[in-house]
Every structure is written in structure tokens, then in C-alpha cells.
Amino acid sequence: MYNLLRQNIERKIPLSDADWKAIVDKIKFVKLKKNTFLQVQDSNNAHEVFILKGAFKTYILNENGTESVLFFSFEDEWICDIECFYHQKPTKYNIQAIEDSEIVLIDKTNKMSLFEQVPKLIQLYIALLEKNNNHIEERLLDTLNKTSKQRYLDFTKKYSHKTNKINNKNLSSYLGVSHEFLSKIKKTV
Template sequence: MFDVLYQHILKKVNITPKEWEFITQQCIPKKVRKKQYILQAGDKAEFSIFVTKGCLRSYSVDAAGEEHIVQFALEGWWIGDTSAFLTNEPASFNIDALEDTEVLLFPSEALDAIFDQVPMFERYMRLLLQGNYVAMHKRLVSAISTTAEEKYLRMQKQYPDIMQRVPQHMIASYLGLKPETLSRIRKKLASEK
């Protein structure tokens, strides 16, 4: 299961076998069954999480008790409550498994140690964050300035794999729509072609 991460890193930067060994020693492999939590709001966000198999989601619950899905993570994705992880405040997001899932857990100190020992890992992380920044920027523009239908079409184009594996009402939540609205949009689109 380490191999998914190894390949992911090699796509961005080169590291030596020794460095790779160091990295593997810093993290904790873990299996999570469907519906189990990896992080709950209020907990300390001890880990950054790399998914090697399966699918996770992070979501917040607002004052009215509504869930808002903020991110999905399939194989090869990082996920975590970055804010809580960095500031050491209690988590404000929940993370749970939508399928039986395997992950690598990186404690904060482990990551810092890796950044110090393996400079190319710091570059890997910077490149990841840059890519992330760009993706989130686009999602934000879409969220602020497009119709429900456009949001749906954009998501279908950008994350066809997620659309296939995740229940429809969660897609709706991710897009900031109600399940009924998404259902009607799908119906309309189906009838149009």
C-alpha cells in the first residue's frame, strides 16, 4: 500500500531509496471500514492523511445541523483538517469512509521531520499545494458565479471518477445544492440529449 504514495511522489520529484525508506518509517498505515470516522469535529487533528485505497469525505455540520461536504478523497489524494492540523485547534471537520479504505497517517512531527530530512519532499508538497490552490480557486469561482446546472456539469467533467462512486445526495452537498434540485437537473439534462 506504500506504493501508491511512492508513485505519487515520483510523478513530481525524485528521491533516493534511503529517503523513501525514511518517509515510510514516519507514517502509520491504517485500515478504515465503511462509515467509520477517521476524525471527528472537536478532536485534535493529529494527522495528515494519504489515501491508498477507497474513498473518504470531509464535511462540516452547520448551526442548523446541515452537513456540508467539503472534499472527497480517492486513492492518491491527501486529506485532513489542514487548519486544525496546523494551528493545533480542535477540528471543525469530520472525516469518514464512504468505502472500506486504506490510508497512511502522518503526524505533524513526522511531516516536519521529513521536510527537514528530505528537501525534495518539501518541493513535492509545495507543488501539490500549488495545484490544489488552482483547483480550489476554480471551484470557488464556479460556486460564486455559476448556476446549479453549470456547477454540476463542471464537476462531472472534472471528477468523473467521484461522480461514479459517490451517492447523488453527497454530490449535491459538495456542490451546495439540495438533492431534489440535483435530481431535477439530471432529469432535465437527460431529456435534452
């Protein structure tokens, strides 16, 4: 059932059967329906999550009530509001399923216990932090240096097999353009 999770971890670090058992004993399997919230802005409910199946959007609700989509997450990816998870601060983001999804999650107490039981998982954590930091830097640089059309083309190239899971409202929010402008971009490509 958790084969995808084990493969994801073993791309970074080798696991013995005892290591794997320790992990499985600390995680929880959850199914979420489309539009269900995994995390709500300003709450203290944070988990580290691995997506077995499905897709999520991470976004903020601005003061005027509009959504600004920061990230999309898909199968074989991790989601975590690091500040909320590790520092017990209220979350700044909403994380919502954009399709029926299956995930495994772990809370901070179990994660810290796993670090003690399987210390090499700290290597995985460092690798995930580095990847997350690179992703944020790329997103920022793209927003500052590329046109909306180029960001759209890059997104559809990178996530060609996932683009159909994202509606135009969410994609236009992610790109920082109006729904109408996104339609114009799509017509020119």
C-alpha cells in the same frame, strides 16, 4: 504496498531508496470501513493522509445540524486540515470514509522529522499547498459564477470514474442544492 504513494511523490520530486525508506519508516497504514471518521469537527486529531484506496468526504455540520460537503477525496490524493495539523487548532471539518478505504497517515512530529531527513520533501509540501489553494479557489469561483447544472456537469466530467461512489445526498450537499433539485438536473442531462 505503497507503490501509489511513491509514484505520487515522484511525480513532483525524485526519491532515492534511502529517501523512500525514511518515508516508509514514518508513515502508518490504516484501513477504514465505510462511514468511519478520519477526523471529527472540533477535535485536535489531525494527520496528513494519502489515500491508497477508497473515498472520503470533507464536510462541516452547520448549527442546524445539516451537512455541507466541501470536498471529496479519492485514490491518489492527499487530505489534510492544514490549520489543525500545523497550528494545533481544533479542526473545523469532519472527514469521513464514504467507502471502505486504505490510507497512510503521518503525524506532525514525524512530518517535521522527515523534513529534516529528506529536505527536498519541502518541495512536495509546497506543490501540495499550491494545488490545494488552486482547488479551493476553483471551488469558490465555480460556486459564485456557475449554475448548479454546470457545476454538476463539471463534477461528473472531472470525476467520471468516481461519481458512482457518491450518493445523491452527499452530491446535492456538495453542489449546494436540494436532493429534489439534483434529481431534476440529472433528468435534463
